[in-house]
Amino acid sequence: MSAHASSAGFEELAMPLFDSLYNFAHWLTQNRDEAEDLVQETYAKALKGFGSFQPGTNFRAWIFRILRNTFLTSRTGLAATRTVPLESEDEPEQTVAVSHETPESILLEQAGQQQVQAALEQVPVIYREVLLLCDVEEMSYQEIADTLAVPIGTVMSRLYRARKALRAALEEQDKMRETKHG
Amino acid sequence: MADDIWQPKLDQYLDSELSAEEMRGMDAHLRECASCSGDALRRMQLKRATRLAGQRYTPSAEFRRRIERKVAAKSPARRWLWIPALAMAAVVLLVATITVGRWYERSRSEQLLAELADLHVADLASPTPVDVVSSDRHTVKPWFQGKLPFTFDLPELPGTGYTLVGGRVAYLEHEPGAHLLYDVGAHHISVFIFRDRPEIERVFPARDSTRRVLSFHVESWGTGGLRYFVFGDASPEAIQGLSRLLKQAGT
Numbered sequence: 001m002s003a004h005a006s007s008a009g010f011e012e013l014a015m016p017l018f019d020s021l022y023n024f025a026h027w028l029t030q031n032r033d034e035a036e037d038l039v040q041e042t043y044a045k046a047l048k049g050f051g052s053f054q055p056g057t058n059f060r061a062w063i064f065r066i067l068r069n070t071f072l073t074s075r076t077g078l079a080a081t082r083t084v085p086l087e088s089e090d091e092p093e094q095t096v097a098v099s100h101e102t103p104e105s106i107l108l109e110q111a112g113q114q115q116v117q118a119a120l121e122q123v124p125v126i127y128r129e130v131l132l133l134c135d136v137e138e139m140s141y142q143e144i145a146d147t148l149a150v151p152i153g154t155v156m157s158r159l160y161r162a163r164k165a166l167r168a169a170l171e172e173q174d175k176m177r178e179t180k181h182g
Numbered sequence: 183m184a185d186d187i188w189q190p191k192l193d194q195y196l197d198s199e200l201s202a203e204e205m206r207g208m209d210a211h212l213r214e215c216a217s218c219s220g221d222a223l224r225r226m227q228l229k230r231a232t233r234l235a236g237q238r239y240t241p242s243a244e245f246r247r248r249i250e251r252k253v254a255a256k257s258p259a260r261r262w263l264w265i266p267a268l269a270m271a272a273v274v275l276l277v278a279t280i281t282v283g284r285w286y287e288r289s290r291s292e293q294l295l296a297e298l299a300d301l302h303v304a305d306l307a308s309p310t311p312v313d314v315v316s317s318d319r320h321t322v323k324p325w326f327q328g329k330l331p332f333t334f335d336l337p338e339l340p341g342t343g344y345t346l347v348g349g350r351v352a353y354l355e356h357e358p359g360a361h362l363l364y365d366v367g368a369h370h371i372s373v374f375i376f377r378d379r380p381e382i383e384r385v386f387p388a389r390d391s392t393r394r395v396l397s398f399h400v401e402s403w404g405t406g407g408l409r410y411f412v413f414g415d416a417s418p419e420a421i422q423g424l425s426r427l428l429k430q431a432g433t
Contacts, residue, residue: 018249022239022240023239032239039241047253113231113234113356131232131236132236135232136236140198166232167228
């Protein structure tokens, strides 16, 4: 790949992902300035390493992986991942039916977008990122596995825990609202 | 027993991660099992809420320009041949702007249609798909009074092959609207009516004809400040036929 072709190809592939990368970065860092620094560093690293990118492979997973790895080595990233509960990710999860006693559909209908966003902020970053990649970026499990550099089984396990944590955060918010108004 | 097989796969089903054969098997199971279809509905609502809530942060225009400049400046060709490169940069910027604009519009329209598909499927999976059950438009239309910040007209149906089943209040991006359910033959068609907004009008231009989305057909138009979506798995002709009747009623 020539340098010129490389750079032109990079723009075509990378710029349409700019909004998504920024949104993901802001969710990880929870701070606008840090998100901008993270995206800027991601583009710099990706441009520098674009020669090693294999055409035909998944560019989106490649550049998201760069962003995520850059985040993990940042001060905020190190602090965020230190607080993640240690659970075995290789053990298959026993999926439990979403309880009929927990009227989640009613809860979600009542909860505005801000409440869901607040609940998502409560979810540990290692689970929040997998939710964002699956439900917001609509990546396949394989793409997520490539982005996070983990096996697909781990992706499924983290997704399960992430959704469970999100439900718990929503329920917690609901209880707090009831206490406040009751 | 069947629940033990299918229930643990619900998340994979909703994430479209099952094989085609398993997807068909799950479809068949959900049609028969109220417990699993209720569970699937709740999981789908959580997934949809996450998708909407997750699209939260937008970069500033200044930051976008800064990154675009940096990416463009790294091009070796542009560094050495700056005059033609300037023209090329302008073209690239123009193309990028158009591409990003089109990408954004496509992505917005896909997001809206996916949300409508969720509403349609969730409605059909629900044991009570409509809150006002009546084939009489003079019963259904007044039911929405006080529930919606607008009113609308519904067509006369006798002799058309369409039957009004009823309606309920639905939310699209947290905006309330009317969700009406019609039957034609063995098919169910959802009609959604919301207040029109410029951002919706932009991604569903007036010239648009019937589209195909996730195996559904959908027709959309805006009139009198309202936005209509006619959505279902019926044939394009059936969707267009009901759309024509609604357009006539609305004029």
